[in-house]
Amino acid sequence: MRTWLLFAAVFSFFAFQAQAQNGSIRGHVYDRESGEPIIYGTVQLFSQSDTLGVNSDIEGFFSFGNLPKGNYKLLITYVGYDSLSLDIQLKAGQIFYQQFYMNESSINLGTVQVSARKSTAKTDVQISKLKVSQKEIRSLPSVGGEPDIAQYLPVLPGIISTGDQGGQLYVRGGSPIQNLILLDGMTIYNPFHSIGFFSVFETDIIRNVDVLTGGFGASYGGRISAIIDIHTREGNKKHFAGKVSANPFLGKILLEGPLKKLTESGGGSVSVLFTAKQSLIDKTSPVLYPYAESVIQSNSGLPYQFTDVYGKLSALGGNGSKVETFGFRFADRVDYSIASLAWLSSGGGATFKLVPPNSNLIMGGNITFSDYNISLQEQDNSPRQSRISTYSAQLDFGYFGYNNELHYGFAFNGLSTDFQFRNFLGVTIQQQDFTTELAGFINYRQKLGKLIIEPGLRVQMYASQQETKLEPRFGAKLNASDRLRFKFAGGLYSQNLLSTVNERDVVNLFVGFLSGPEQTIYEPGTQTPTKDQLQKAFHAVGGLEFDLSPQLELQLEAYHKGFTQLIELNRNKLTPQDPDYSAIEGKAQGLDLSLRYEAANTYLWLTYSLGQVLRNDGEQTFPTIFDRRHNINLLFTYAMGENKDWEFSLRWNYGSPFPFTQTQGFYGQLNFVEEGLNTNPATANPPIGILYAEERNGGRLLPYHRLDLSLKKTFDFGLEIIASVTNAYNRKNIFYIDRRTAKRVDQLPWLPSLGLSYSW
Numbered sequence: 001m002r003t004w005l006l007f008a009a010v011f012s013f014f015a016f017q018a019q020a021q022n023g024s025i026r027g028h029v030y031d032r033e034s035g036e037p038i039i040y041g042t043v044q045l046f047s048q049s050d051t052l053g054v055n056s057d058i059e060g061f062f063s064f065g066n067l068p069k070g071n072y073k074l075l076i077t078y079v080g081y082d083s084l085s086l087d088i089q090l091k092a093g094q095i096f097y098q099q100f101y102m103n104e105s106s107i108n109l110g111t112v113q114v115s116a117r118k119s120t121a122k123t124d125v126q127i128s129k130l131k132v133s134q135k136e137i138r139s140l141p142s143v144g145g146e147p148d149i150a151q152y153l154p155v156l157p158g159i160i161s162t163g164d165q166g167g168q169l170y171v172r173g174g175s176p177i178q179n180l181i182l183l184d185g186m187t188i189y190n191p192f193h194s195i196g197f198f199s200v201f202e203t204d205i206i207r208n209v210d211v212l213t214g215g216f217g218a219s220y221g222g223r224i225s226a227i228i229d230i231h232t233r234e235g236n237k238k239h240f241a242g243k244v245s246a247n248p249f250l251g252k253i254l255l256e257g258p259l260k261k262l263t264e265s266g267g268g269s270v271s272v273l274f275t276a277k278q279s280l281i282d283k284t285s286p287v288l289y290p291y292a293e294s295v296i297q298s299n300s301g302l303p304y305q306f307t308d309v310y311g312k313l314s315a316l317g318g319n320g321s322k323v324e325t326f327g328f329r330f331a332d333r334v335d336y337s338i339a340s341l342a343w344l345s346s347g348g349g350a351t352f353k354l355v356p357p358n359s360n361l362i363m364g365g366n367i368t369f370s371d372y373n374i375s376l377q378e379q380d381n382s383p384r385q386s387r388i389s390t391y392s393a394q395l396d397f398g399y400f401g402y403n404n405e406l407h408y409g410f411a412f413n414g415l416s417t418d419f420q421f422r423n424f425l426g427v428t429i430q431q432q433d434f435t436t437e438l439a440g441f442i443n444y445r446q447k448l449g450k451l452i453i454e455p456g457l458r459v460q461m462y463a464s465q466q467e468t469k470l471e472p473r474f475g476a477k478l479n480a481s482d483r484l485r486f487k488f489a490g491g492l493y494s495q496n497l498l499s500t501v502n503e504r505d506v507v508n509l510f511v512g513f514l515s516g517p518e519q520t521i522y523e524p525g526t527q528t529p530t531k532d533q534l535q536k537a538f539h540a541v542g543g544l545e546f547d548l549s550p551q552l553e554l555q556l557e558a559y560h561k562g563f564t565q566l567i568e569l570n571r572n573k574l575t576p577q578d579p580d581y582s583a584i585e586g587k588a589q590g591l592d593l594s595l596r597y598e599a600a601n602t603y604l605w606l607t608y609s610l611g612q613v614l615r616n617d618g619e620q621t622f623p624t625i626f627d628r629r630h631n632i633n634l635l636f637t638y639a640m641g642e643n644k645d646w647e648f649s650l651r652w653n654y655g656s657p658f659p660f661t662q663t664q665g666f667y668g669q670l671n672f673v674e675e676g677l678n679t680n681p682a683t684a685n686p687p688i689g690i691l692y693a694e695e696r697n698g699g700r701l702l703p704y705h706r707l708d709l710s711l712k713k714t715f716d717f718g719l720e721i722i723a724s725v726t727n728a729y730n731r732k733n734i735f736y737i738d739r740r741t742a743k744r745v746d747q748l749p750w751l752p753s754l755g756l757s758y759s760w
Contacts, residue, residue, distance in 0.1 A: 026063035032101040035237030041078040063400035125475040132209035141710035144249035145722030145755020150199035157592035173588020173613040174225020177499030186368040194334035195304040207233040215489030218441040218456030224537035234314035235273035237262035247755030252277035266318040320355040343374035365395040376510040386512025408442040435464035525618015586615040603637040622696035630656040659697035
């Protein structure tokens with residue numbers, strides 16, 4: 001209780017200080033044609049004594065606070081648009097607000113992204129933070145002509161993918177359960193379909209993606225490795241529009257438009273957006289890709305099916321306040337020869353942002369509900385089923401001062417889990433539980449000349465564990481020169497949610513979820529009880545940014561993640577009396593390098609990651625199955641033609657071999673159930689058991705590399721044609737080897753395709 005009172009006192013003090021400031025100038029910046037916000041536009045405020053500068057956020061919002069009364073000149077610029085300026089006479093205590101509409105100019109738009117990125121790089125710490133736009137996702141060679149964030153994320157430094165099937169991402173040594181993936185503030189538990197090329201997120205409605213691979217601030221919690229925060233846009237505020245597309249992999253439709261049009265005279269707007277996509281690959285592959293059946297051990301083509309539906313209603317007020325409601329339904333099914341898996345995710349919620357006309361505080365928040373249900377049926381007929389339902393609410397406040405910002409808030413999560421798993425010995429593990437989490441956070445950002453600091457604190461309370469964790473966070477950036485910047489971040493992190501995925505599995509089809517155990521867990525290799533039943537980690541990250549030229553930039557980051565306590569489901573328990581869970585420790589360390597070149601017609605991005613991920617279970621220290629020491633990605637895009645209506649894209653990926661535990665031998669797995677002690681080993685025909693090598697993950701598979709190509713043609717009347725080739729040189733990349741049959745199963749083979757889309 002003392003902690004909460006102290007925490008409340010701290011941000012109440014800041015809130016009081018905020019109300020006592022002089023005055024504010026703030027606004028929203030929109031594209032005049034579409035009503036879309038101008039993201040990361042440069043906003044400068046000039047007075048007789050000083051010049052201030054900020055960037056508009058993902059909603060086009062900017063704010064200058066704690067300003068003395070006087071005359072100011074506001075200048076808004078963004079590459080590709082005509083600049084705007086306004087003279088403002090600010091009165092004492094006045095809060096000035098206005099919406100601004102920018103006209104697209106004839107300046108080449110090819111440098112928009114690099115300009116915005118460099119502008120924010122000088123004003124934000126942004127360590128281990130990668131901002132991904134819809135334009136950048138589209139620059140990637142797209143499978144079937146359909147760009148998707150699932151194809152783009154593995155290009156980012158520090159992110160490892162296990163391949164084309166399963167869709168599992170590992171971020172700087174963290175497993176998928178340790179990554180928090182958000183869609184408009186709501187947790188998405190399984191964002192990737194079983195065919196790893198596609199996610200549940202529709203590219204056409206993505207406004208911005210923040211990928212935080214480590215050292216993230218106090219506004220995020222409940223995960224110990226990484227954050228992927230996805231924000232969708234509103235429907236078109238000016239006119240009705242849509243898009244339909246089809247290719248051998250899927251078909252989709254997008255509809256959007258205003259119920260109340262946005263006008264420059266104020267009064268706000270109301271818009272709607274709806275999108276749906278349906279897989280087609282299970283029907284088209286027997287005709288187009290019959291050779292793929294033998295590759296993935298299937299008798300009926302590529303056995304993937306999915307359906308995604310998402311809808312959103314947005315209401316924008318005349319003063320910048322906004323309310324949005326949304327709902328979704330994502331479904332997936334895959335039928336391998338060894339297993340059949342299906343999952344369904346559904347939910348909805350509402351988000352809001354209030355911009356009071358007479359207060360310096362900006363308030364926002366969300367209320368959401370989601371339900372995720374997954375089941376797996378394998379050849380042993382052992383049922384594996386998991387369901388998690390989440391109720392969440394968050395309230396946050398922001399204050400924009402003079403060269404500083406303050407953000408604080410509260411978050412509530414209610415988790416209901418229902419899990420059933422029977423292992424190979426017939427021992428069943430079950431959990432039905434409901435738990436709550438309550439958190440408070442405060443982030444402060446201050447610019448001190450060339451130095452920017454961002455201290456923060458998160459207080460995380462886990463009701464079922466009766467634990468409260470103080471998690472300090474800190475970030476800093478030094479603008480050493482106009483071209484060179486140094487940065488650092490670190491913090492403490494905890495989480496209560498567990499996954500049924502064991503990090504020793506080479507292939508993970510079933511991804512279930514459990515709340516943290518309430519039973520006693522012992523420290524690795526001992527009989528000493530752990531102090532708590534939470535997963536915990538600390539991060540330390542340092543790096544630099546160097547602009548080699550106006551078009552060429554270099555980023556280098558070194559990181560260390562200490563996983564001081566990880567908890568796994570003990571799926572190999574021999575008797576019902578054995579513990580359901582076990583604790584392990586681990587660490588991840590490495591170096592990420594990226595070199596980016598961007599000019600009017602050319603985009604080139606080269607990334608290299610050097611990493612090591614280890615775990616210690618008290619018996620031995622071993623690399624994880626996703627310990628890929630070297631990972632290289634090359635992305636190249638070139639625009640051609642007089643109007644740049646042709647675009648060629650190339651992506652090449654190389655990954656060094658994954659570890660695996662070698663097979664030492666086989667044995668007859670007698671269970672003595674039917675005949676008891678009368679069982680005759682000489683005549684019995686038991687299933688085959690496997691003897692594993694003593695050294696865990698002591699072997700290495702083969703290296704992975706793949707080349708993807710695409711060529712896109714855009715027509716003025718809205719038609720777009722994309723020809724693409726996935727795995728262009730038909731590299732046989734290993735997926736897994738069935739230990740009992742010694743049959744090798746590879747990743748997906750050479751897959752050419754042609755996609756069409758029409759927009760209006």
